[in-house]
Amino acid sequence: MTSLLIRNVVHNQKQTDVLIENNTFSRIAPNLNTRTDNVIDGSGKAILPGFYNTHSHAGMSVFRGISDDKELFSWLHDDIWPREARLTSDIIYHATKFSILEMIKTGTVFFADMYFEPQVILKAAAEMGIRVAASHSALDLFDCARCEQEKRKTDAYLNCPHPCPEITAKVLTIHAVYSASPELIRYTTETARKNNMYLHIHACETQKEVDDCLSQNGCTPIEYLDRLGALNEKTILAHAIFLNDRDIELLSRKKVRLCTNPVSNYKLASGVFQFQKLLEKGCIITLGTDSMASNNNLSMLEEMKLCALSAKIQSMNPTAGAAEEVFKIATRNGAEAFGLNAGIIAEGKLADCILVDLNNHFLVPNYNLISNMVYSADSSCIDTVICNGKILMQNHHILGEEEITAKIKELSEMFRN
Amino acid sequence: MTSLLIRNVVHNQKQTDVLIENNTFSRIAPNLNTRTDNVIDGSGKAILPGFYNTHSHAGMSVFRGISDDKELFSWLHDDIWPREARLTSDIIYHATKFSILEMIKTGTVFFADMYFEPQVILKAAAEMGIRVAASHSALDLFDCARCEQEKRKTDAYLNCPHPCPEITAKVLTIHAVYSASPELIRYTTETARKNNMYLHIHACETQKEVDDCLSQNGCTPIEYLDRLGALNEKTILAHAIFLNDRDIELLSRKKVRLCTNPVSNYKLASGVFQFQKLLEKGCIITLGTDSMASNNNLSMLEEMKLCALSAKIQSMNPTAGAAEEVFKIATRNGAEAFGLNAGIIAEGKLADCILVDLNNHFLVPNYNLISNMVYSADSSCIDTVICNGKILMQNHHILGEEEITAKIKELSEMFRN
DSSP: OOEEEEEEEEETTEEEEEEEETTEEEEEESSOOOOOSEEEEOTTEEEEOOEEEEEEOGGGGGGTTSSOSOOHHHIIIIIIHHHHTTOOHHHHHHHHHHHHHHHHHTTEEEEEEEESOHHHHHHHHHHHTOEEEEEEEEOOTTOHHHHHHHHHHHHHHHHSOOSSGGGBOOEEEEOOTTTSOHHHHHHHHHHHHHTTOEEEEEESOSHHHHHHHHHHHSSOHHHHHHHTTOOSTTEEEEEOOSOOHHHHHHHHHTTOEEEEOHHHHHHTTOOOOOHHHHHHTTOEEEEOOOOGGGSSOOOHHHHHHHHHHHHHHHHTOTTSSOHHHHHHHHTHHHHHHTTOSOSSOOTTSBOOEEEEETTSGGGOSOSOHHHHHHHTOOGGGEEEEEETTEEEEBTTBOTTHHHHHHHHHHHHGGGOO | OOEEEEEEEEETTEEEEEEEETTEEEEEESSOOOOOSEEEEOTTEEEEOOEEEEEEOGGGGGGTTSSOSOOHHHIIIIIIHHHHTTOOHHHHHHHHHHHHHHHHHTTEEEEEEEESOHHHHHHHHHHHTOEEEEEEEEOOTTOHHHHHHHHHHHHHHHHSOOSSGGGBOOEEEEOOTTTSOHHHHHHHHHHHHHTTOEEEEEESOSHHHHHHHHHHHSSOHHHHHHHTTOOSTTEEEEEOOSOOHHHHHHHHHTTOEEEEOHHHHHHTTOOOOOHHHHHHTTOEEEEOOOOGGGSSOOOHHHHHHHHHHHHHHHHTOTTSSOHHHHHHIIIIIHHHHTTOSOSSOOTTSBOOEEEEETTSGGGOSOSOHHHHHHHTOOGGGEEEEEETTEEEEBTTBOTTHHHHHHHHHHHHGGGOO
């Protein structure tokens, strides 16, 4: 057994000690007289849950800032897709590590990813020590031969060794209703159900997606996914912007998890997530950053702030998107969506947490720490990140960060043109 | 004469030296062989203009996080105003220094402030070395006796010694059309004109302000201010959300400077600034953070990001609010609005600048530094801040920052209830 003691840290406005044994918070009480393998001095710091980023494309970090302020079609066709065609496993590996570096710097302990080469993503996450849910993203463009290939890739993923199974959430991924055939959606859904896995899908990101589905299938993407058996409490739908009342009722009743990505939705001018309405209708919301190509960073702090601000302006009601609610969405709701017994600091929960510096100007005055985290904090406030009982960052430093960043500077040269 | 040489810094994608003599960039060229009083190693860093924050209430920093997610009326009446009544000159002084600390940490070199006790604000700015435009904020609530008092306060401000005149922009301030009588607006406007001063006014922040003005005066706040002679190219209007086409034409023709405060406008659910339309109509836009009570930080980096994102989602057009345009608004436009020959890095310009760390993960890859500053950077990227030729922050550290922050922690205790 490994053990770690965090001494004199602020938890719920009181100073306490926090004992981590193996990967679990085992005791939270003042003045614990325990001999442990490792001790962190928590004085001047507060302990909070880390963030659970439920939608990202970590391999796209080599494209940050390469194309902005463009129409979606031109952005994808002229700038992103031609460069994605030049990606290799090796580049995706380094790009994913770099994304994870930025996630840890900003307090994230888990990410659900959707990209190519799941084995490479899992390897990068295992090396960095962060929790991950990543698999092959099933996409056949309604081509029968390709559908069969995609099924084989999904099968292969099931049998692949996970480099660090204790921090890996089991997931299968479907790209979207406009890019995956009903046959592929059915197969992937059924495979996930049989293997007790989560299912991660892009849904209702644009009005066009909804209009096309209505004209081709006579129903919305939500109804279509439901007909194919894809909607249940283990399903995570990314974006979920364009939903009608029937969709919302269905999503609420089936306890489907929604992932909102406000920065990306604003930057691409996709549309505005119906935050307050969905909350009132009982839908379960989680938060994600999407990729560096459409954000352009992976900070859940910035994502929380826009999530709150967007909810207020959308409803012209400053009480919407309250800080406590948004913080819960970014932590506990994200953990629960992937079946993790985590997201709050309590005995018996998985030992995922961050320590924030209470002397950092962004956290002063400290009338309400959660308000400060949602509306004021940036990465400079995050001192320490612990995931599954292991220290990933301490005193703002991650082991090997200089090399990981230098590698991306080098690799990015080949994508300049 | 004092001199400062910044060696081997990236400027416009090329490595160069930058020579500052007194308060001016005097030479920008590689390999300057000059003996100077001080040398900064700029390697691994880029030089950029600092930010010009054209609307703030720095004294409100003691209220960060004390009241969020509330209706405007309850926020002001129940939480903010009763506490403002307890402010003293001493508290405003320390609170303003603390706000300036956060501004410098996030790359700001100038702020236009609107609060009580201008002498105290000017003193705090002089001690921290940041440029400022602050004066008594004229407000009489249509009370004749109070109007006369307010005029005397404006006169007193004219004759008050400025602790650091070389970094002070001369400004007079009118609170708003709903809080200042026409007599007071006329007097302040005329005084500003006679003394060649700038004029800073809250305008059209809420629909109610416009509706009330229409019913009381038969015209919009913009037309009303124009009738009182308050609109010209030395006028800065904060918020300026609710504008009709005639207002916009007037503001464009008279070269009035608008200051948008997107975070505050979203947080209070006031409304959305018509960014792209105003730009297309030839209006001149600048950027401000408003106060820590409605933001809740003073980061122009976060303000730029929401400014860009808001422009896109408002027009449902991802090409709106382009990074280069938003960066210009936050730098050059703000400097020009207050008559400062600054806001760009060029020989002959005032030596205001920041050095950003090109090895910081948020700035990697570096395809487009301006995109990275608008969409990705946070305070951790800002290494050095120079204002008027003087170093205000180096290696992320500001002289005395621990004491300034500790003082606010102490003072904030008295506002808790």
